[in-house]
Amino acid sequence: MAGMTSSPCDIGELMSAYLDGELQAGELDHVVEHLGGCTDCILEFRHLKEARAAVRTLPRLEVPELLAPSFHFGPELSAYLDGELPTEEQTQVFSHLQTCEECRDELHELDAARAAIRSLPGLEPPVLIEVHRGRHEARHFGRRGRAVALAAGVAAAAVIAVGVAGSSTPETTIDLDSFTNQHVARASVEAGFTVIPAVGPVGLEP
């Protein structure tokens, strides 16, 4: 649990999970303890809580077409959900949501999807949280290292030695890339369902 041992303000990505009641054993104590002494994080926690509460209480009102706004928010909705927008932008999105049924629908859908992802067993929350980091130059750093470590583990597992059993043929060391690349080359002419037909187990390197 890297979040318990790294820099002082390392609970950014845990706060959202905390509000969802999705923290794992040990993480709750860490969040509570940290919130007890960090003004910045208390403030961020409040913003996040308010945003989440606002999303879930937004009424699904029919808005007359003439009053409906002519523009819609896109990626800002996700950032809004995490309370990562600057205050002014947060206010703008909130005001927009009062009159835009389409954005409210998307926000509810997004919220449900993220809750579903968080409920998946064993998933690393920072992967989701990391999305907003680059955009807003977040102040906190999370447990992304665990995802990297996982990738490294898979990469290590990808190295395959081919030996010819019971013969004098010397062992040949290959990696899964050879097989994966050939599969992907053939799959690239298909119109099927795969959305990322380009990479195998993360960073497959011998």
Added chain:
Amino acid sequence: MSTARHLIVTAALVTLAVVATAVPAIAAEDLDDYLREAEQAEYGGRRIVVTVWDGESQAEIFTVIHTGDTMTVNGGESIVGYGKLAGAPGGGVVIPEWSSSALSDRYTMDQPEAVRRLGREAVRIVVREGDTKRATIVLDVETSAPLATEVFDGDGALFRYSTMLDFDADPAPYVVARGADDEYEVMLPTEASSLPATAAGYRRADTYAGPNDSVHAFYTDGLFYFSIFELPEGARLGGLDDAAVVEVGGSEYRRLVSSDGIWVYWEGETAYLLVGDLPPDHLEQVLAELPQPKGKGNLISRLWRGIFG
């Protein structure tokens, strides 16, 4: 009714008809059309892909630029062209021949539903396999790009989820610098495969010579696909220390899972490696119709259990 009123009424009816059919606007009529439109879409952005398998989840974020028939991933880390894959600068794999494959008739599609995603007009398609919901796809109306996808296992549980996190409808194409020394391996068709022509509704579309003297059989049902590499007699794969040992139909397999694919290895009369994206229930059905692993008493299994329990 006067001519003028007749024209007004006609115009109104035409307007209503146009409004009623304005969404969805993608020029597609059936699932196959939608998939092919998505294949040719031009877009860029970041996409998260999450897969859950036996209680373990894998997630990864990819930066993609999809321009027509080429997809560039993570700034050139990987490039997939139509029939040509360049895994890294300096070369890749070329496939000069392939069979066209049709979408299996086991899949049907519900009436598309207009939705919004990332602030954009989109349509959601529900793909059914019999009475089971197999997948949903949310496609951008303007570009036909897949904005989000869900794939479900046979029990209706979410197995893979993918969504764009941000979206660019007009991405700058990634320029692939090709050098005179680039090396490409050509996939040569062969008729040598001993694998079945069909397996659990998947059709063996093509067979090629594979890496390290293996034989490569490519199967598809038009929605999912997988390859099976049959290793030469006597050859075995080793070093799969981190691969899970799983039991399917009473037989043992080694399995690696990533956010977007699966690798399964087993040893029968010869050794096999499956690479693909098919859902868990399909995988189980496919494995049941392929050459089986040897019994649990084989040497590697005994060694494995002896060392790792």
